[in-house]
Amino acid sequence: MKFRAKSVDLGFIRTFAQLLSALSRCSRNFVLRITPDKLIFVLSDKEAANAASSVSAWGEIPKDPYFSEYAMEGVSAEDNEIYLEISPEKIAGCLSTLRSSHSVAGLKIKLTKKFVPCLTFETEFQSINSTPTCVHDVPVVLVLRRMWSHYQDPDVPPFDISIGMPELKMVRLALDRMKNLGPRLTITANRRGRLSLSVDAYNVKCTVKFNDLRVYDINDGDVQESEEDTTQDPDLQFSVEVDMKTMIQMISSDLHKPTNFICSLCETRRLHLYFLYGDISLQYSIPSVGDHS
Structure with missing residues (x-):
């Protein structure tokens, strides 16, 4: 060798x-x-x-x-x-x-x-x-x-939705302000390009919303901007609840400005983060809180 x-x-x-x-x-x-x-x-x-x-x-x-x-x-x-x-x-x-x-x-x-x-x-x-x-x-x-x-590459279940994230520093800033409110973060998205990050704990609820984001189709690692799907309700929401500390850890590297940053959701099961830096890719698959399937 x-x-x-x-x-x-x-x-x-x-x-x-x-x-x-x-x-x-x-x-x-x-x-x-x-x-x-x-x-x-x-x-x-x-x-x-x-x-x-x-x-x-x-x-x-x-x-x-x-x-x-x-x-x-x-x-x-x-x-x-x-x-x-x-x-x-x-x-x-x-x-x-x-x-x-x-x-x-x-x-x-x-x-x-x-x-x-x-x-x-x-x-x-x-x-x-x-x-x-x-x-x-x-x-x-x-x-x-x-x-x-x-x-081999980890098995990832089919995504319900994949959405282009806002600028990475904006996501980091939002989570930094929310991290002391509760231990769990809920990510919700729909095919209209709407994304929300929310914490709901101790009688306090905080939600940060982003609109007009790109929706993608990801198949076998191939990333393409999604075409309009007339068979699916564009307002149908998909959500995943993950550990706040884990999420912050995954986005807190020294890699600051990805070429593309995509968040994919498997309803109530897993959150998948895809970072692209030129032709270099970095991916994380984060389980939903309490999920063992």
């Missing part, structure tokens, strides 16, 4: 570090799937033993256009992938300087063999007389082929 990649795209390198920081908020361990055309981070099966009643998270980074070099050899020609169990917190920690540094010239990622298998990150910095390099070795655990089926 071999893997080597290099990027000189400073914007991507910062986003990469921020993505790993966001994932580290969900779990101490993820599985990194290295495929011929993309990198996929999936919540470790050990961490997702109660996946139906816990948060699922996964992120995808395509090879193009972010890596100027990308070469890999999987387990075999038939199974041309590599599965590594890894701590996103450790990677994010060693790449923390990339989020704000303006002297980074490039980032190399290699699968290496030290005393144990490692992902080695080599950060190159700009300098007048030389190219200093900072090297971090992050230990990984190779996942056996018979366990690969546990680390």
Whole structure:
């Protein structure tokens, strides 16, 4: 098995570090799937033993256009992938300087063999007389082929509605003002593009409403703006109640301005958050409070 990649795209390198920081908020361990055309981070099966009643998270980074070099050899020609169990917190920690540094010239990622298998990150910095390099070795655990089926994209039930969210900072501000009113947040949406965030607890009810939002159809990961559906009542509302702290945690990463931010509801069951940063995606599936189905 071999893997080597290099990027000189400073914007991507910062986003990469921020993505790993966001994932580290969900779990101490993820599985990194290295495929011929993309990198996929999936919540470790050990961490997702109660996946139906816990948060699922996964992120995808395509090879193009972010890596100027990308070469890999999987387990075999038939199974041309590599599965590594890894701590996103450790990677994010060693790449923390990339989020704000303006002297980074490039980032190399290699699968290496030290005393144990490692992902080695080599950060190159700009300098007048030389190219200093900072090297971090992050230990990984190779996942056996018979366990690969546990680390595919999480199963997500069909959505009742998918709606484009307001600007992320507006959602963060609204939840920050509501978080002390109650432990649960209710998200409600309809096909007219109306969305409400509400807290109802201790004889106090607070609701923040947004109008004229885009409604989407999402099928097998393909996102398209929804066409008018004359068979469904546009005023029919769908709601999901989730844990307030979990929701705030999922939207509080350093990734500030997504290209697209979509919220999908499975009535009374799950809330799905889809963030797109260029061609990089980050997704969370949050269970409804008390849901174990």
